Amino acid sequence: MIRFSLYVIGAGxxxxxxxxAPKVATDIAPVHSxxxxxxxxxxxxxxxxxxxxxxHSNAMRPSQAxxxxxxxxxxxxGEELTPWMAKPLxxxxxxxxxxxxxxxxxxxxxxxxxxTEEGHEEDHHDDHDDHAKHDDHSDHDDHDDHDGHDDHAEDKHESHDDHEEGHSGHDDHGHxxxxxxxxxxxxxxxxxxxIQVIAESLATADPENAQQYRDNAKAADAELAGLxxxxxxxxxxxxxxxxxTFHDAYQYFEKRFGLETSGSVSxxxxxxxxPARLAALQEKVSEDQIVCAFAEPQYxxxxxKTAIEGTGAAIYHLDPIGVALNPGADQYTxxxxxxxxxxxxxxxxx
Numbered sequence: 048m049i050r051f052s053l054y055v056i057g058a059g060x061x062x063x064x065x066x067x068a069p070k071v072a073t074d075i076a077p078v079h080s081x082x083x084x085x086x087x088x089x090x091x092x093x094x095x096x097x098x099x100x101x102x103h104s105n106a107m108r109p110s111q112a113x114x115x116x117x118x119x120x121x122x123x124x125g126e127e128l129t130p131w132m133a134k135p136l137x138x139x140x141x142x143x144x145x146x147x148x149x150x151x152x153x154x155x156x157x158x159x160x161x162x163t164e165e166g167h168e169e170d171h172h173d174d175h176d177d178h179a180k181h182d183d184h185s186d187h188d189d190h191d192d193h194d195g196h197d198d199h200a201e202d203k204h205e206s207h208d209d210h211e212e213g214h215s216g217h218d219d220h221g222h223x224x225x226x227x228x229x230x231x232x233x234x235x236x237x238x239x240x241x242i243q244v245i246a247e248s249l250a251t252a253d254p255e256n257a258q259q260y261r262d263n264a265k266a267a268d269a270e271l272a273g274l275x276x277x278x279x280x281x282x283x284x285x286x287x288x289x290x291x292t293f294h295d296a297y298q299y300f301e302k303r304f305g306l307e308t309s310g311s312v313s314x315x316x317x318x319x320x321x322p323a324r325l326a327a328l329q330e331k332v333s334e335d336q337i338v339c340a341f342a343e344p345q346y347x348x349x350x351x352k353t354a355i356e357g358t359g360a361a362i363y364h365l366d367p368i369g370v371a372l373n374p375g376a377d378q379y380t381x382x383x384x385x386x387x388x389x390x391x392x393x394x395x396x397x
Contacts, residue, residue: 069119069252074129075102076369077232078148078241080378082122084267085245087376089256093118095132098370099345102129118143120252122245125149128229146248149231153240157298159228162310230367233386234299235275238379242267274380279304281387284394290339291332293351296367300386309335312350320350328354339393341365361396365389 068090073079079094086092093114096105107115115121115135125147126133136145148154231237246264250257282304294313301308310331313320320328331337332355340355340362342348351362366389369382 068256069249070114070117071120071122071249072115072118073121074123074132075232076372076374077238077379077382078122078124079374080376080380080382081238081242081267082245083374083376084379085242085249085260085263087263089253089259092122094374096129098368098372098374102368104131105129107135115139120144120146120248122146122148122248124229124232125227127227144248144252146244148237148241148244149227149229151240151244154231154237155234155299156231157228157302159226159314160295160298161314162295162308228295228298230296231299232379233297233367234303235271235278235383236303237299239268239271242271270380274383275303278383278387282306282390282394285390288339288394289335289337290341290393291328291337291351291354292341292365293343293346297365297386306390309337312354325350325353329356332358332360338396339363341389341393343367345370361393363389363392 068086071082071086071090071092072095073082073092075096076094076098079092082092093111095107095111095115096102112135116138118139119142121136121139121143123129123132123136123146127149139145149156232241242264246260249260253260286305286307289309291309292311295308295311297306297308300306310328312325312328332340337355337358337360340351340360342351342362342364344364344366348362355362365386366382367386369378369385372378372381372385
């Protein structure tokens with residue numbers, strides 16, 4: 048979009064076209080949504096990975112590759128989620144700005160876990176001083192000024208090739224399950240931090256529209272703060288419910304809102320479980336008197352049904368990336384509300 052401003056030339060006024068808004072690209076739909084919200088009224092970002100595609104193994108179409116290569120600013124979660132993007136991103140123009148959201152100061156980070164095998168949740172952060180966790184965000188009561196995010200200082204970390212929904216399998220890719228869990232967008236506190244980072248990055252790339260970006264970020268932050276309070280109230284009846292998930296993608300959301308899973312069919316990379324893992328999960332389901340099992344719309348429910356066979360537990364659905372949601376500025380808040388709907392269905396037995 049081209050905006051116009053007036054400049055004084057000599058004794059008169061003359062119209063002069065302002066610079067075009069920067070070309071912006073994003074990786075996944077939830078990040079695209081946050082960027083679209085900040086860019087509202089100025090421009091629209093390009094989405095590289097459609098919601099139904101695998102973030103780990105997506106093969107870019109030519110139009111998506113062109114959008115990435117022509118971008119002035121690129122926002123992505125990080126190599127932990129989309130390791131395949133590292134190579135094309137290394138070919139960006141020297142003038143392009145690359146923003147890795149997992150590396151931004153103030154981001155709450157958790158290591159991969161395996162509740163099913165260990166019988167209890169382990170975050171391992173005592174052994175990883177470079178992954179400082181921030182569970183208490185009371186300082187978000189005043190979000191008007193996020194310059195530098197000093198109250199959320201987070202040391203940078205090295206990338207790990209751990210990954211997201213739709214992966215073809217742990218063994219196929221030779222990955223272990225150590226390192227950072229990349230599903231950080233499911234904590235709305237992280238979204239609030241990222242919105243400020245997005246606004247400041249865009250303000251640097253496009254000073255003319257800097258105030259618009261910052262105003263949009265401020266409004267989005269207030270909206271998320273209110274939504275976060277609503278979610279906490281809506282999920283109060285879920286905190287005593289025992290449940291399992293298809294894959295362990297939800298710990299950021301669970302920890303923010305006081306939920307506790309008993310396990311998952313698959314680990315955080317959605318790799319196919321072996322017989323031993325399924326047997327361990329079936330034992331957990333029985334021991335913990337599981338009442339709900341959450342499948343995901345993009346995966347076959349047969350493994351979930353196997354895990355709860357003979358227990359009377361009901362199957363509901365969660366979706367960590369918003370496969371069925373329309374991309375755009377509202378997608379992120381719609382995603383959170385859809386998660387709440389899934390958990391509430393479990394809590395209400397509906």
